[in-house]
Amino acid sequence: MLHQLKNGSCTVQELYAQCANRVQVIKSLNAYIRVTDEVSQVQLQESTTRYLKGTTRLMEGIPIAIKDNFCTKNITTTCASKMLENFVPTYNATVVERLLDSGAILMGKTNLDEFGMGSGTTESIFGPTKNIWGSNLISKANDIDNKVSGSQSDDFFIAGGSSGGSAVAVAAGSCSVALGSDTGGSVRNPASYCGVVGFKPSYGSISRYGLIPLVNSMDVPGILARTIGDCRSVFEVIKGCDPKDSTTLQRTLNKSKTKRSSSKFDKLCVGIPKEFYCPGLSSEVIDAWKDVADLLENSGFRVIQVSLPHTSYSIACYSVLNPCEVASNMARYDGLRYGYRATGKDLNSTESLYAANRSHALNQIVRGRILAGNYFLLKENYDKYFVQALKLRRLIYDDYVKMWSTGVDILLTPVTLSDAPLFSEFTEKDSRAQSADQDYCTQPANMAGIPALSLPVRLSKRNLPLSLQLMAPHFDDETLLDVAHLLEKELNFPHPTVKVA
Amino acid sequence: SVKIDSKTIEHLERLSLVDFANREGIRRLEEAIQFANQIHSVDTSAVKPLINVLYEEYIQSLREDCVTEGDIREEILSNATVTEEEYFFAPPGNIPLPDKD
Numbered sequence: 001m002l003h004q005l006k007n008g009s010c011t012v013q014e015l016y017a018q019c020a021n022r023v024q025v026i027k028s029l030n031a032y033i034r035v036t037d038e039v040s041q042v043q044l045q046e047s048t049t050r051y052l053k054g055t056t057r058l059m060e061g062i063p064i065a066i067k068d069n070f071c072t073k074n075i076t077t078t079c080a081s082k083m084l085e086n087f088v089p090t091y092n093a094t095v096v097e098r099l100l101d102s103g104a105i106l107m108g109k110t111n112l113d114e115f116g117m118g119s120g121t122t123e124s125i126f127g128p129t130k131n132i133w134g135s136n137l138i139s140k141a142n143d144i145d146n147k148v149s150g151s152q153s154d155d156f157f158i159a160g161g162s163s164g165g166s167a168v169a170v171a172a173g174s175c176s177v178a179l180g181s182d183t184g185g186s187v188r189n190p191a192s193y194c195g196v197v198g199f200k201p202s203y204g205s206i207s208r209y210g211l212i213p214l215v216n217s218m219d220v221p222g223i224l225a226r227t228i229g230d231c232r233s234v235f236e237v238i239k240g241c242d243p244k245d246s247t248t249l250q251r252t253l254n255k256s257k258t259k260r261s262s263s264k265f266d267k268l269c270v271g272i273p274k275e276f277y278c279p280g281l282s283s284e285v286i287d288a289w290k291d292v293a294d295l296l297e298n299s300g301f302r303v304i305q306v307s308l309p310h311t312s313y314s315i316a317c318y319s320v321l322n323p324c325e326v327a328s329n330m331a332r333y334d335g336l337r338y339g340y341r342a343t344g345k346d347l348n349s350t351e352s353l354y355a356a357n358r359s360h361a362l363n364q365i366v367r368g369r370i371l372a373g374n375y376f377l378l379k380e381n382y383d384k385y386f387v388q389a390l391k392l393r394r395l396i397y398d399d400y401v402k403m404w405s406t407g408v409d410i411l412l413t414p415v416t417l418s419d420a421p422l423f424s425e426f427t428e429k430d431s432r433a434q435s436a437d438q439d440y441c442t443q444p445a446n447m448a449g450i451p452a453l454s455l456p457v458r459l460s461k462r463n464l465p466l467s468l469q470l471m472a473p474h475f476d477d478e479t480l481l482d483v484a485h486l487l488e489k490e491l492n493f494p495h496p497t498v499k500v501a
Numbered sequence: 502s503v504k505i506d507s508k509t510i511e512h513l514e515r516l517s518l519v520d521f522a523n524r525e526g527i528r529r530l531e532e533a534i535q536f537a538n539q540i541h542s543v544d545t546s547a548v549k550p551l552i553n554v555l556y557e558e559y560i561q562s563l564r565e566d567c568v569t570e571g572d573i574r575e576e577i578l579s580n581a582t583v584t585e586e587e588y589f590f591a592p593p594g595n596i597p598l599p600d601k602d
Contacts, residue, residue, distance in 0.1 A: 316539035338580035349596035359520035390550030449554030
């Protein structure tokens with residue numbers, strides 16, 4: 001998209017008009033919490049002027065959407081929660097600032113599961129986000145019936161979560177790229193279901209300043225895009241050390257291993273971890289996994305089976321560490337300095353006021369995790385649960401370090417267990433049980449801090465996207481992107497044709 | 502399966518202040534604990550806890566002790582529902598929650 005703008009084959013106004021139109025067309029999907037018309041039109045003016053004058057910046061005129069847990073100055077940022085429904089940040093998150101400073105145009109803030117807790121974008125006060133795939137908004141491909149089969153007419157395929165709004169916004173072409181956040185898979189999961197690229201960079205490579213935190217030791221801002229090229233453009237702009245985030249490192253990312261030899265992919269080794277062959281994995285995902293492994297082998301990679309022995313414990317470990325950090329991070333929501341504040345006669349102590357604010361304005365999932373986190377952090381439980389989980393985290397982390405040291409450069413695994421489920425199926429299980437299944441393949445990368453990417457591969461029998469995941473050693477993001485780029489070219493995944501109003 | 506005693510539940514509620522010590526909240530909590538109990542089957546006797554994955558590479562950088570921002574009282578107060586002159590406003594503290602009968 002950037003190329004087309006810069007070489008003049010498409011103007012900024014044309015691109016903006018097309019995206020703005022798509023934003024309207026997809027209203028029923030509920031991808032956007034807030035469409036930022038006034039702001040985007042001002043930005044459009046500036047971009048137009050800069051193209052005329054030849055003073056364009058790196059992302060000039062590129063329409064973006066931002067998950068509504070990134071602070072945007074003077075634009076309400078809600079985290080899809082009643083607690084922050086009227087919260088207007090007085091500053092931009094660093095990644096937002098960098099994008100806007102490079103000329104990006106903000107189309108809007110996108111929907112998410114409340115405070116990022118969920119894997120469906122079904123737990124928002126603004127209602128669920130619907131996947132564009134399987135909806136009546138895309139033209140039917142071939143003769144395959146795209147209708148939702150055997151279910152109620154108001155059922156739909158989920159977008160995945162928690163960055164579902166961003167994934168749908170990108171898939172629908174209402175923006176070129178979007179930001180999401182990934183703590184246990186929240187960028188890769190919706191990317192998988194919506195057939196777009198979902199990239200979670202190395203922990204420590206991107207500033208979290210202004211990203212309303214969920215789990216400080218695992219959160220990473222992530223990028224959703226239709227192509228690896230677009231994904232890269234955003235990464236270039238937003239990555240890098242930030243003095244305002246002390247968990248960003250002052251180091252450059254490792255050079256891509258693919259530049260090592262003239263035959264780009266010779267002697268790079270792809271690992272297939274056997275423990276990712278997990279319960280509930282659909283036969284279509286298994287087939288896609290095999291086929292892409294073969295494709296890599298035929299492209300010159302060495303493909304071998306590897307083992308990451310503690311994989312099956314990762315989700316249980318996460319089920320302790322996540323609520324513990326959540327209990328701490330959610331303690332700030334007392335309603336005094338910002339956020340929802342209850343009114344009433346019995347609220348005459350801070351404790352009763354806080355309890356009222358938090359019970360009225362935080363959903364059951366958030367409150368459940370706060371309770372669980374505080375349970376695991378109780379004196380009598382601290383060693384048994386919290387410290388034990390931290391030790392298990394080191395074992396999981398060490399699995400990866402040991403495996404990379406045997407000469408493996410990239411891992412290929414499933415990302416979600418199947419194509420997108422129907423909302424009616426998805427909501428049969430409660431959120432915690434659902435996340436336990438859905439996050440199986442994604443959250444180990446957050447545990448280990450390594451870069452991971454969801455890449456759309458092909459369509460399923462139901463005409464829904466099937467995706468796979470690539471992972472690389474910590475700070476080998478460039479290698480990861482290069483390998484993903486190669487696959488993208490070979491796979492040629494079909495983007496949806498959106499019915500224009 | 503996991504069962505939590507009422508004393509612990511009361512204590513948790515005081516720590517969490519989310520008013521979720523009802524049947525649904527307790528059920529969820531017990532399930533979460535049941536699920537988490539899997540971690541006990543792993544032998545971690547010789548293992549050090551991993552607090553942050555940057556540990557190996559991390560050098561805490563320090564900055565000069567100079568004031569670089571501030572003087573933004575209005576902005577800081579702007580999101581508070583209740584303020585009094587230049588103050589955030591809170592009811593009295595150290596009053597415990599009433600006992601649930």
